[in-house]
Amino acid sequence: MKFGRLRVALIGAGQIAEVTHLPVLSEMSDRVELVGIADPAVERAVMLSSRFGIDNTFGDYNEMLSSLNPDAVFVCTPNKFHSAATVSALRSGSHVFCEKPPAINAREVQEMMVASKEAGKILSFNFHYRFRSEAIAIKKFVDSGDLGEIYFCEATALRRRGIPGWGSFTNKEIQGGGPLVDIGVHMLDLALHMMRFPQPKSITASAYCKIAKRSGVGLMGGWDPEKYSVEDSAFGFVRFHNGASLILKTSFALNMKDRSIMNLQIFGDRAGATVFPPEVFAESHGELTNTAIPFAESKDCYKRSVESFIDSCLGKESTIPTPEEALAVQSILDAFYLSAESASTVEL
């Protein structure tokens, strides 16, 4: 489609649909017409449709797809349902924007990719950290070569006691994992994006559940320790074929000083950088220099992420993140857990 209004539908009427996607999409009436929303919890779909002026609600997304034929679909279900919903939407002729993590495993992401190619429809994912102004600023330094060869990154997504007790974030069967797939995945994607997605060679990782199986202080509300079935922290080391390496640290609960740390540190042979806050560390005129980028503060990265997808559907810009990138991220997540479970290094 070129430069018209996209008829957009949502699968999943939970928190992310309510707090992020619908407010953003409803401000884009020049490009978007919200046509339908489906959720087996029909009362959620009804509540959001009345709030956001959507005419059609469904309990079954297949019914929605066949009766509305939307141009684009946002998949906002728990992780276990990403792949099936995405494949159905693509096969019925819709472009798809799927929430992160891409799916439960790499095989599912491959199926999503194949469906996208066979249908000739766009498939993208909500890795919104790439759209933070800080990340956009640092990527300019990376792409211009200012950092030189990037040979090491440290990706950190740590919370001291940030266990999300609502929804299904602590349920392994439904989400596929804990902090690694929920918040670690954002910093992993951002690191790979900065490193230009080098080919991974091996992963050595550990995952733990040392704190969340007992009750205690919750800085993001309470949770049920008895129903907690995911890791509460995970740490891994990834080697790439180009010689670069990456450390990823992630937790919902960890006995550390700070409340939370979300950051990426990038180390090149000409300069280094942190993304949050954005700063570049180099050597110049015989001095060591720290260059802060003070005004790269973003509040609307979700909006930019959604806009980028909508504009790519309208033929106005190219699609990022791509399905191939999502597959690379998911393959690392799979190998990460495999390494942790087998207590060994996994070759890719």
Ligand SMILES: NC(=O)c1ccc[n+]([C@@H]2O[C@H](COP(=O)([O-])OP(=O)(O)OC[C@H]3O[C@@H](n4cnc5c(N)ncnc54)[C@H](O)[C@@H]3O)[C@@H](O)[C@H]2O)c1
């Ligand atoms: N990009 C981000 O930073 C970010 C932030 C929060 C959540 N998310 C992702 O968004 C997704 C949803 O998270 P949430 O917090 O909104 O969860 P949620 O539990 O609040 O909502 C999920 C909704 O999906 C519905 N659902 C379940 N199965 C369905 C199906 N087969 N068809 C249609 N709907 C179905 C549930 O009834 C529920 O209403 C997850 O994948 C999560 O990782 C991403």
